[in-house]
Amino acid sequence: MPQHPFVPVIPAGGAGTRLWPLSRRSRPKFLLDLTGEGRSLLQSTVERLAPLADRPPIVVTGAAHEAAVREQVGGSGAVQVVAEPSPRNSMPAIALAAALVERDHPEAIIGSFAADHLIDDPEAFARAVAIARDAAERGYLVTLGVAPTHPATGFGYIEQGAAEGRDAVADEHVARAAGPGALPPGAHPVTRFVEKPDRERAEQFLSTGRFLWNAGMFVVRASLLLDELAAQIPSLAAGAREIAAALGTRQHQEVLERVWPRLTAIAIDHALAEPLAADGKVAVVPASFGWDDVGDFAALAQQLREHPVRPGGEGDGAAPREGDEGDTDDGEGGDVRVLGRATVDAVSSRATVYGSTDRHIALVGLDGISIVDTEDVLLVLADEQAQDLSVLVARLERRGLGRLR
Amino acid sequence: MPQHPFVPVIPAGGAGTRLWPLSRRSRPKFLLDLTGEGRSLLQSTVERLAPLADRPPIVVTGAAHEAAVREQVGGSGAVQVVAEPSPRNSMPAIALAAALVERDHPEAIIGSFAADHLIDDPEAFARAVAIARDAAERGYLVTLGVAPTHPATGFGYIEQGAAEGRDAVADEHVARAAGPGALPPGAHPVTRFVEKPDRERAEQFLSTGRFLWNAGMFVVRASLLLDELAAQIPSLAAGAREIAAALGTRQHQEVLERVWPRLTAIAIDHALAEPLAADGKVAVVPASFGWDDVGDFAALAQQLREHPVRPGGEGDGAAPREGDEGDTDDGEGGDVRVLGRATVDAVSSRATVYGSTDRHIALVGLDGISIVDTEDVLLVLADEQAQDLSVLVARLERRGLGRLR
Numbered sequence: 001m002p003q004h005p006f007v008p009v010i011p012a013g014g015a016g017t018r019l020w021p022l023s024r025r026s027r028p029k030f031l032l033d034l035t036g037e038g039r040s041l042l043q044s045t046v047e048r049l050a051p052l053a054d055r056p057p058i059v060v061t062g063a064a065h066e067a068a069v070r071e072q073v074g075g076s077g078a079v080q081v082v083a084e085p086s087p088r089n090s091m092p093a094i095a096l097a098a099a100l101v102e103r104d105h106p107e108a109i110i111g112s113f114a115a116d117h118l119i120d121d122p123e124a125f126a127r128a129v130a131i132a133r134d135a136a137e138r139g140y141l142v143t144l145g146v147a148p149t150h151p152a153t154g155f156g157y158i159e160q161g162a163a164e165g166r167d168a169v170a171d172e173h174v175a176r177a178a179g180p181g182a183l184p185p186g187a188h189p190v191t192r193f194v195e196k197p198d199r200e201r202a203e204q205f206l207s208t209g210r211f212l213w214n215a216g217m218f219v220v221r222a223s224l225l226l227d228e229l230a231a232q233i234p235s236l237a238a239g240a241r242e243i244a245a246a247l248g249t250r251q252h253q254e255v256l257e258r259v260w261p262r263l264t265a266i267a268i269d270h271a272l273a274e275p276l277a278a279d280g281k282v283a284v285v286p287a288s289f290g291w292d293d294v295g296d297f298a299a300l301a302q303q304l305r306e307h308p309v310r311p312g313g314e315g316d317g318a319a320p321r322e323g324d325e326g327d328t329d330d331g332e333g334g335d336v337r338v339l340g341r342a343t344v345d346a347v348s349s350r351a352t353v354y355g356s357t358d359r360h361i362a363l364v365g366l367d368g369i370s371i372v373d374t375e376d377v378l379l380v381l382a383d384e385q386a387q388d389l390s391v392l393v394a395r396l397e398r399r400g401l402g403r404l405r
Numbered sequence: 406m407p408q409h410p411f412v413p414v415i416p417a418g419g420a421g422t423r424l425w426p427l428s429r430r431s432r433p434k435f436l437l438d439l440t441g442e443g444r445s446l447l448q449s450t451v452e453r454l455a456p457l458a459d460r461p462p463i464v465v466t467g468a469a470h471e472a473a474v475r476e477q478v479g480g481s482g483a484v485q486v487v488a489e490p491s492p493r494n495s496m497p498a499i500a501l502a503a504a505l506v507e508r509d510h511p512e513a514i515i516g517s518f519a520a521d522h523l524i525d526d527p528e529a530f531a532r533a534v535a536i537a538r539d540a541a542e543r544g545y546l547v548t549l550g551v552a553p554t555h556p557a558t559g560f561g562y563i564e565q566g567a568a569e570g571r572d573a574v575a576d577e578h579v580a581r582a583a584g585p586g587a588l589p590p591g592a593h594p595v596t597r598f599v600e601k602p603d604r605e606r607a608e609q610f611l612s613t614g615r616f617l618w619n620a621g622m623f624v625v626r627a628s629l630l631l632d633e634l635a636a637q638i639p640s641l642a643a644g645a646r647e648i649a650a651a652l653g654t655r656q657h658q659e660v661l662e663r664v665w666p667r668l669t670a671i672a673i674d675h676a677l678a679e680p681l682a683a684d685g686k687v688a689v690v691p692a693s694f695g696w697d698d699v700g701d702f703a704a705l706a707q708q709l710r711e712h713p714v715r716p717g718g719e720g721d722g723a724a725p726r727e728g729d730e731g732d733t734d735d736g737e738g739g740d741v742r743v744l745g746r747a748t749v750d751a752v753s754s755r756a757t758v759y760g761s762t763d764r765h766i767a768l769v770g771l772d773g774i775s776i777v778d779t780e781d782v783l784l785v786l787a788d789e790q791a792q793d794l795s796v797l798v799a800r801l802e803r804r805g806l807g808r809l810r
Contacts (some may be wrong), residue, residue: 021767068745073417107553107603131802134528156437224706235589240804293746325803343806345792345797345800345801345804346797347790347794347796347797350792351785359779359780359781359782359783360781360782360783360806360809361782361783361784361785362426362782362783362784362785362786362794362797363784363785363786363788363790364784364785364786364787364792364793364794365786365787365789365791366774366785366787367773367787369774369785371783374764374782376764376765377764377765377766377767377784378764378765378766378767378778379766379767379768380756380767380768380769380771380774380776380785381768381769381770381771382768382770382771382772385752385753385769385770385772386769386770388752388753388769388770389767389769390770391752392750392751392752392767395750396750399750401750401765403750404765
């Protein structure tokens with residue numbers, strides 16, 4: 001297949017409320033060095049994608065974070081930063097990036113990857129992207145599907161239409177039904193996308209062997225994305241193209257401010273992936289590259305436990321390390337991970353501590369607890385109930401504590 | 406019986422390391438308003454004893470805390486404050502107070518009560534003290550024994566020699582054996598003192614109905630205490646009397662500095678109570694007046710749960726209150742007690758929070774956790790392992806963190 005330019009798109013949004021008060025509105029998750037590897041999740045994402053890119057990656061972020069994003073990754077034209085005037089969910093952001101790419105290279109392939117996920121094996125990731133590019137060249141909307149390691153209820157799932165070895169048959173079926181070309185090895189047709197299931201359903205999914213986690217990664221020809229979007233939500237595709245056309249002209253700001261607020265606020269899954277899957281136009285590349293969306297403190301605690309010391313170190317002094325367990329010959333055991341500059345002393349505790357103050361932190365008898373110690377907020381959370389943090393964050397505003405978000 | 410003057414003695418010492426970092430070396434437990442009733446444990450102790458006293462209570466405290474003690478309870482001669490040059494355990498402190506009382510009133514009765522315990526029912530306490538005074542007038546070393554409510558392993562126990570109704574027989578036995586007079590109703594001979602038992606033994610104790618908690622409360626004629634002490638540890642009794650004799654003279658400081666450091670550092674239980682019990686010279690008044698030594702965070706959490714709002718209020722803004730559980734109609738449940746000025750927001754949490762900073766404290770999914778939030782130390786502790794805190798405090802010094810004690 002001919003290879004057209006590949007341009008990564010990085011939507012950098014999302015509040016990360018389940019990591020509050022580590023992540024704040026003013027300093028969202030993607031700007032944080034959550035793993036202590038010395039760079040933020042956004043920086044890691046850019047570093048992972050840059051070697052695969054034929055043009056500088058496009059980071060689409062909120063106007064409020066434009067400066068911080070430029071400071072972290074904007075050096076010497078390494079990335080193109082596009083600021084959204086207001087958050088409109090993922091589809092407008094990706095459509096705008098696609099329109100910018102399409103303007104210069106109508107046949108270019110874009111790959112959209114969240115700015116705040118972790119990937120342990122960049123080489124496996126690069127291999128999956130290469131297959132996805134190939135499938136995208138053949139006219140598919142391609143998603144990278146993560147091989148599930150447990151019946152997670154926090155992710156959506158992707159159902160593959162055909163198992164390995166039945167590609168030819170499936171491809172024929174797909175080709176008859178929808179028009180795109182035959183799928184390359186390693187890519188499979190997608191039957192459907194499924195929203196976050198409950199536990200029982202997630203277990204059923206895993207038992208079939210056909211389901212993958214939806215990590216929100218899409219690879220597709222820029223013009224195809226916009227043309228298909230035009231068929232689904234015409235005003236959204238037209239609006240994105242209108243803004244892109246005005247970029248670099250004197251009208252740009254005026255067009256942006258007029259058009260952007262009217263773009264339908266919708267996720268790419270609902271706007272494109274689900275309807276196109278029903279039409280047989282979506283492919284998935286199943287892969288295992290140690291993906292994690294680090295969605296809450298339970299996930300982060302597990303990350304820090306599995307990767308006690310990541311390469312890179314330093315950063316803003318946030319290298320994770322084992323807590324000072326004191327006289328280990330006391331047989332006190334425990335397993336405390338520390339991110340940040342706090343000094344921690346623990347007895348018989350399994351805990352994760354994020355300390356951004358100079359205070360001494362003492363722990364006794366904790367089991368599966370996360371602690372975030374900041375200047376204005378202290379959070380103490382049982383990892384088992386990490387999802388419930390959103391309840392707390394949601395009501396800050398109502399209580400006149402919006403400044404803490 | 407003739408009633409001689411009653412003088413309360415309040416040894417105010419003890420680091421309270423199991424309540425660190427709420428209690429510090431510079432601000433020990435007895436100086437704290439742990440229950441939010443608007444006064445410190447020491448102030449409550451003085452208020453409880455003042456109505457029973459015929460002379461101002463004597464507070465014996467460390468030189469380092471003399472000023473703070475005077476500030477809290479020293480107003481207008483309400484108490485006499487005596488400063489120990491160095492801590493020598495309870496016997497020297499009580500002996501010195503006894504010698505001071507004896508100097509003016511040889512027949513006076515002293516009652517020694519710790520400065521940092523809680524008593525819920527002061528009237529029941531007063532009734533028990535009245536009986537104890539009566540028995541002390543008859544020549545006994547009298548202790549108040551707390552009727553146990555559970556097989557505690559954190560307290561010593563007192564075994565009564567005779568159950569109610571057998572006093573006459575027992576009294577005769579005691580009288581034959583040891584010399585003091587017949588015991589008044591409500592007082593019983595003591596067979597022995599027992600050190601903190603293990604769980605199994607504590608349960609045996611309770612099943613007999615003869616054992617009481619040793620709350621360290623002693624009522625005795627001042628001169629009898631010193632005479633008996635002179636028989637056990639002559640130098641200690643003589644030293645206490647020498648220092649008392651010098652008080653108010655020009656030699657006092659010289660005598661104190663010369664004699665005090667040589668006094669045997671020993672607890673009154675070992676120095677007097679145990680040997681005299683063997684001689685039949687100790688009586689006990691069993692009583693139930695809601696006693697608690699608030700020995701650790703588990704005990705304190707229980708106190709705050711049982712007494713959510715104590716009378717008095719205000720104080721230094723430390724009134725315990727129910728944490729802001731937010732929308733209780735969310736059915737989130739939880740039970741959070743707050744001492745101090747922290748704002749707390751919780752989801753599904755059973756916890757106790759001591760907040761002395763202005764930070765917002767958020768809790769998710771905690772069960773039986775105590776949190777102490779201070780400027781320089783943050784403690785997060787599982788109440789079940791509250792006793793293990795001492796391990797942590799003990800090693801602060803070794804780690805160069807002695808300033809935090």
